[in-house]
Amino acid sequence: MKYLLIASAIATGDQLTKRYAERRFKNGNKAKIGKLRLQNVSNSGAAMGLLADKPRLLAALTAFSSLQVFANYYKLYKDGKLDDTYKLSAACLFGGAAGNIIDRARRGYVTDFIQVGNSPVFNIADIFVTIGLILFMVQRVFGGGRVV
Numbered sequence: 001m002k003y004l005l006i007a008s009a010i011a012t013g014d015q016l017t018k019r020y021a022e023r024r025f026k027n028g029n030k031a032k033i034g035k036l037r038l039q040n041v042s043n044s045g046a047a048m049g050l051l052a053d054k055p056r057l058l059a060a061l062t063a064f065s066s067l068q069v070f071a072n073y074y075k076l077y078k079d080g081k082l083d084d085t086y087k088l089s090a091a092c093l094f095g096g097a098a099g100n101i102i103d104r105a106r107r108g109y110v111t112d113f114i115q116v117g118n119s120p121v122f123n124i125a126d127i128f129v130t131i132g133l134i135l136f137m138v139q140r141v142f143g144g145g146r147v148v
Contacts, residue, residue: 003087003088003090003091004091006088006091006092006095007090007091007092007094007095007098008095009095010091010092010095010096010098010099010124010125010128011095011096011098011099011102011125013124014095014096014099014100014123014124014125014128015099015102017113017123017124018099018103018111018113018123018124021038021039021040021111021113022040022111024038024040025038025039025040025113026040035116035117036114036115036116037114037115037116038113038114038115039113039115039121040111040113041111041112041113041121042107042109042110042111042112043109043110043111043112043121044108044109044110045058046058046061046062047120047122047126066097069093072136073086073090083139083143085135085138085139085143086135086136086139088132088135089131089132089133089135089136089139090132090136091132092128092129092131092132092135093128093129093132093133093136094132095125095128096124096125096126096127096128096129096130096131096132097125097129098125099123099124099125099128100123100125100126100129110123110125111123112126114127
């Protein structure tokens with residue numbers, strides 16, 4: 001139950017920060033603090049705008065990768081290896097994914113607003129998806145737990 005609350009908090013926090021960025025950084029307004037830049041960018045593609053012009057392919061790849069993630073976690077659950085680290089990684093992944101899925105369902109694009117140096121522009125959901133993947137891989141390598 002606590003991991004469901006974590007995922008919900010991530011998705012909610014993501015949505016709140018995106019709404020703030022949309023209101024605060026209208027009409028090309030930006031804020032810069034050292035190498036950190038805040039701005040409002042609409043991303044109709046995947047990470048870094050990939051596949052923006054191929055929505056059906058993006059949807060198919062998203063569905064396939066989501067099924068693969070679910071299969072991995074189900075296998076861990078079935079084998080009795082779904083420990084707290086895997087559960088936290090799943091909460092981060094699913095909370096972040098939910099934040100971006102909400103945007104795509106409501107608007108057809110994802111709001112990105114954070115840029116560090118010359119990096120692509122990203123959002124809070126992207127950060128948690130990345131954290132979730134890193135936790136999963138670290139646990140996979142150092143904690144055991146065979147996956148599909």
